[in-house]
Amino acid sequence: MKIAVAGKGGSGKTTVSGTIARELARAGHSVLALDADTNPMLGISLGVGPEETYRMLAVRQGTDAMPEHEHTVEGMIEAFGTDAPDGVRLVIALREAHVDPG
Amino acid sequence: MPQQLFGDVEDKQRIVICDLEAGVGTIVRNGKGDVVIVVAEPTVKSIDVASRAAGAAAAQGAEVIVVANRVRDEADREAIGAQLGDYEVVVVPEDAAIARADEEGLAPIDVDPGAPGVKALIALADRLGGQPVKA
Numbered sequence: 001m002k003i004a005v006a007g008k009g010g011s012g013k014t015t016v017s018g019t020i021a022r023e024l025a026r027a028g029h030s031v032l033a034l035d036a037d038t039n040p041m042l043g044i045s046l047g048v049g050p051e052e053t054y055r056m057l058a059v060r061q062g063t064d065a066m067p068e069h070e071h072t073v074e075g076m077i078e079a080f081g082t083d084a085p086d087g088v089r090l091v092i093a094l095r096e097a098h099v100d101p102g
Numbered sequence: 103m104p105q106q107l108f109g110d111v112e113d114k115q116r117i118v119i120c121d122l123e124a125g126v127g128t129i130v131r132n133g134k135g136d137v138v139i140v141v142a143e144p145t146v147k148s149i150d151v152a153s154r155a156a157g158a159a160a161a162q163g164a165e166v167i168v169v170a171n172r173v174r175d176e177a178d179r180e181a182i183g184a185q186l187g188d189y190e191v192v193v194v195p196e197d198a199a200i201a202r203a204d205e206e207g208l209a210p211i212d213v214d215p216g217a218p219g220v221k222a223l224i225a226l227a228d229r230l231g232g233q234p235v236k237a
Contacts, residue, residue, distance in 0.1 A: 002118045003230065004108065004134075006159065007141035008151035009124035012171040015200055015210060016141050016223060017121035022211045023227035030116035034108055036128070042121045047209030073111050085209070093107045093120070 009039070018045025025086035032077065033084065036093040046084040056082055060092040108135070117231070126154045134162040137230065141169045142186060144178035149185045156189055167226070172196045172219075194222040 005017040014037065025031045035042035040060075043053030060080055081091040108120040120135065122128045129138065138159035142152035156166045168191045170182040183191055197219025203210040210220045 001137070001230075002108065002111075002113050002120070002135040003137045003139060004120050004122055004129065004159070004164070005139045005141065006122045006126075006129055006152075006155040007124065008143075008148045011124075011141040011143045011148050011152070012169075012194075012200075013124065013141045014121050015204070016139060016169055016171070016194075017119055018209060019211050019220060019223040020139075020227040020230065021119045022209060023224045024117050024119070024231045027228060027231045029231055032111065032116055032118045034111070034118065034120040036108060037121050037123050039124075040121075044207050045203075045209055047212050050207040073107060076107070077111070085212070091107070094123070 014041050014045045021088050022086050025088045031088045033088050033090045034093045040092050048084045129158045138164040139167050141171050142182050143172050144181045153185050192226050194219045
């Protein structure tokens with residue numbers, strides 16, 4: 001099953017995504033969380049913490065040098081993903097993402 | 103590939119949840135989900151974006167669920183229901199625990215899974231997770 005979470009910026013989209021992902025994983029599902037927002041803060045709402053969230057973003061933005069990792073979707077999930085609590089796998093989907101204050 | 107990641111990724115034996123880019127066009131660009139959760143705050147701008155996003159998702163054949171977020175009272179609920187009442191609406195009340203999680207960079211479910219807003223989202227997740235997983 002694929003679930004997309006949409007809305008205006010600041011509507012609480014990321015909180016909704018992160019909390020649902022964690023609960024689905026707690027209920028025993030294998031969960032892949034994709035962060036496709038240009039202000040990718042899903043890691044925070046999933047509970048990986050600001051430090052790991054910013055580290056992932058830096059890695060994702062540096063991937064021009066490593067195009068071989070993007071040949072397959074699963075390779076990308078492996079190369080750029082991180083493990084969040086309850087076993088959720090998190091991947092930042094946009095290379096051009098940046099952090100907007102607020 | 104990044105724009106198509108959500109569309110291309112395999113969802114057999116797992117649930118894929120995608121926090122889309124804010125706005126409406128992203129629904130068309132990112133490929134269709136089986137379920138599209140549209141989050142609306144009780145403000146004119148937020149409800150407007152949510153209405154258009156819900157329309158785009160429904161046109162793609164997705165099941166649309168509206169999360170009425172940060173609802174403080176009946177007037178908030180009615181404001182969202184007036185525009186989005188054609189869809190299933192799940193009310194998530196204004197919640198100090200979620201605000202605190204945002205401030206501290208923590209997951210709301212770790213701060214207080216029993217807080218009213220968090221509980222509403224957990225209930226929605228349990229309902230979604232109860233749907234059969236693709237074999």
